[in-house]
Amino acid sequence: MRIFWQSFIDATASAAYMQKLSDYLNGIAEPGTTVEVFGISPPDRHFGRLAEFRCAAIAIDNGLEAEKRGYDAVVLGHFQDPGLYELKSALAIPVIGAGEVSMHYAARFGRRMALVTLDDVFQTWHYEQADLYGLGGRVKHVAGMNCVPSDFSAAFAGDDEARKRMLAAFTACAEPLVRDGADVVVPAGILPGLLVGGEYGFKVLHAPVVNTAAVVLKSAEMDVRLRKLNGIEVSRGPFCSLATTEAVKDFRSFVSHGRQTPLFADDV
Numbered sequence: 001m002r003i004f005w006q007s008f009i010d011a012t013a014s015a016a017y018m019q020k021l022s023d024y025l026n027g028i029a030e031p032g033t034t035v036e037v038f039g040i041s042p043p044d045r046h047f048g049r050l051a052e053f054r055c056a057a058i059a060i061d062n063g064l065e066a067e068k069r070g071y072d073a074v075v076l077g078h079f080q081d082p083g084l085y086e087l088k089s090a091l092a093i094p095v096i097g098a099g100e101v102s103m104h105y106a107a108r109f110g111r112r113m114a115l116v117t118l119d120d121v122f123q124t125w126h127y128e129q130a131d132l133y134g135l136g137g138r139v140k141h142v143a144g145m146n147c148v149p150s151d152f153s154a155a156f157a158g159d160d161e162a163r164k165r166m167l168a169a170f171t172a173c174a175e176p177l178v179r180d181g182a183d184v185v186v187p188a189g190i191l192p193g194l195l196v197g198g199e200y201g202f203k204v205l206h207a208p209v210v211n212t213a214a215v216v217l218k219s220a221e222m223d224v225r226l227r228k229l230n231g232i233e234v235s236r237g238p239f240c241s242l243a244t245t246e247a248v249k250d251f252r253s254f255v256s257h258g259r260q261t262p263l264f265a266d267d268v
Contacts, residue, residue, distance in 0.1 A: 001033040001073075003220050004066035006059045007190065008078040011039030014149055016157035021194055025217050033221055037077075038062060043149070044078065047121045056083030060090055061255040064248060067091050073220045079117070079189045079212070080125050089240040090248060094223035094233070099129050101219040102186055102193075102212045103139070109208055110183025113139045116174050117188035120144035126188055141177035145169055145192070152191050166195055174204040185209045190216070 005025065011018050018037055025035040044055045060083050063074040073094040076084055081097035088095045106113050113135070115126050123142045130139035147169070154162035170192055174185045185207050187193040193212030196202050202209045226232055234240045243251075253260075 001030075001221065001224055002071045003029075003033065003035045003073050003075060003217070003224075004063070004071040005035050005037045005075045005077050006062055007037055007039050008044040008055045008059070009039050009149055009191075010041050010043040010045075011037075012041070013043070014039070014153060016153050017149065017191065017194070020156040021190065021213065024194060024197065024213060028214060029217065030221055035217065036071075047119050049125075052080055052082040052125075056086070057255055059083055060087050061252055063087050063091055063095065064252060067093050072224045075216055075220050077190050077216065080122060081129065085240060088234050090243050090251075092233070092242065094220065094227055096216060096220045096223060098190060098212060098216045099126075099188070100133055102210060102215050103130065103133055103135050105215045105219070106184050106186045106210045107135060107138060109210070111138060112141070112181055112183050114141035114143070114174060114177035114182030114185045114207070115139060115188040116170060116177075116185060116192060117142060117144050118148070118191065119146055122188065141180060141182050142188070143173050143177055145173050149191055152195060155195060163195070167199070170196065171204055174207070174209070178205045178207045182207055187212050 007018065009017060018039060022035065022037045025037070029035055040055050040058050044051050059076060066074050071093065073096060074087065074091060075096045075098070076087060077098050079099040079102065081099040084097040084100065103113065117123070117126060122144065126142045127139065130136045152166060155166045178185065185204050187196055187209065190213050196209050197211040197213050236242055
């Protein structure tokens with residue numbers, strides 16, 4: 001089984017994280033499963049809807065290429081899941097959204113979920129996700145650590161003090177949410193998910209903390225195996241009808257070459 005994992009992080013600028021993630025995923029994968037992690041450059045660095053939209057377009061194009069090259073599944077390894085449904089409609093192989101599967105998994109371990117995200121700018125986005133996935137009534141708390149991906153670099157490069165510092169920052173962000181009624185804590189991102197993933201039985205007060213990196217990988221493996229077992233796939237009715245060959249061709253041409261016809265005559 002070959003899994004294509006699309007991160008929204010720059011593979012060079014965050015090399016320590018990318019290597020740590022690749023080593024971790026391949027270390028916990030089932031025998032015979034290979035996970036290949038890919039970044040985006042420039043990454044999702046200007047937090048907001050437009051940056052997410054740009055990265056989503058690249059991720060969809062990369063997913064199309066991954067399917068063409070024989071991968072068995074594509075993981076959208078970015079918790080906000082931008083372009084998730086479009087990617088599902090573009091590919092015939094399983095597509096796994098980090099946010100979608102992590103939230104549904106967490107819902108099994110507690111009634112009220114708290115999401116700890118990188119930055120407060122994502123709060124509204126996560127509430128919208130919860131509504132979209134049918135979990136709006138259960139995601140009552142979202143808080144940002146207000147950090148950037150590079151803040152994790154030292155921890156993933158092996159600096160134990162940096163790891164403890166980031167864990168303390170995560171806990172400090174989550175603890176008020178648990179005291180306010182959250183039953184389970186979800187790191188709303190693979191970055192913080194990987195950070196807590198190395199802590200066995202990690203909790204904030206009484207609330208278990210979901211290892212989002214592991215949940216996403218195991219969901220991908222499960223989807224591939226179930227598809228081979230009984231052919232199940234995403235609904236191809238109005239929800240995610242499979243894109244036509246012509247639609248895929250137009251999309252890939254747009255990503256590769258941009259606008260073909262100028263909007264105004266004097267733009268030529």
